[in-house]
Amino acid sequence: MxxxxxxxxxxxxxxxxxxxxxxxxxxxxxxxxxxxxxxxxxxANAIPMTFWAIAFILANPSVYQTAMEQINTVLKNQDTERTSVMAADLQQLSYVKWCILETIRLRAPGAITRRVVRPLKIQNYIIPPGDLLMMSPFWAHRNPQYFPDPEEFKPERWEKADLVKNVFLEGFVAFGGGRNQCPGRWYALMEIHMFVSLILYKYEFTLLDPLPNPSSLHLVGTQQPDGPCRVQYRHR
Known part of the structure; x- marks a missing residue:
């Protein structure tokens, strides 16, 4: 390679x-x-998150309709046999990106761990070097203070985020926080954004199974589905 x-x-x-x-x-x-x-x-994470994004969209008919209206408007002059999605197209597919970010919020890793490299003071506690600190995006993303109706799939909540300036919603920590966030986060989002838009444009889907629950056995990385998720599809 x-x-x-x-x-x-x-x-x-x-x-x-x-x-x-x-x-x-x-x-x-x-x-x-x-x-x-x-x-x-x-x-490792982009592919399972792409699955969840498509599954969430298909499981919510009104969301599916809104996403398809936007996709068809932006890509209407494209040939479904040879479709290309450019960066300018992705900028216009804002609702699809909201769906992806809402998916990441609900299916983020259960835990992110880091080893302390120097004494760290948190309120009245001193964390010594060598100790491990753990943050749970899964629970942080279910804090109703930041995300009202946290268990509901609501892409519209991301309208408040300044995504043009690459600013997420407060309380969103799927990629870490502060200055040391995942360096590949924008590439991953673009990758998922492009694939979801393309596959929804090329194929018409009907969900045959209920949206599966996430597996409780996956603490690190994107949660895996705890059951089948079959679809019926046809080429548009």
Missing amino acids: IIKAEGNKPTEAGTKTLLQHLVTTITDKFLPNYGLLMLWASL
Whole structure:
């Protein structure tokens, strides 16, 4: 994978793939590790979260209708056989992005852990170096102070977020918080946004099973479905 990226030339427009940027900025010693990390990071959570986003949309008919109205408006001149979604298109597909962020809110990891590297004071407590701290996005995202009706799938709540400036809603910690958030969060959101928009545009779905519950066995990473989720589909 690394060798192939090194041999590929940039396009006529001068653009490079993410992997091509990687091979020109990381030293040879660390390239295999970073290449594998990028492959894992782009798939491990994005794919199951894409499933949940589509499942939530299909399980809520009014949401499905609103999302399709926006998708059909933005991509109406596209051929369903050869459809391309550009960054400018994604900017117009705001409701679909709200659906994705609401999905991430409800299916975020159960826990994020970090090791303390220096003495940390929290109120009257001192956390010594070496201890582990744990934050639970699952429970943080169910705090009614920040998310009224927290168990309800409400994409409209994200209308209040300033997503143009990449600002999430207060209390949203799926990617961490502060200055040390997940460095790949914008890539992951774009990846999911593009795939969900494309597959909903190309295929018409009917949900055959109720929306499955998340598995209680998955504490780290995107929660897995605790049961089947069958659909009937046809090409548009």
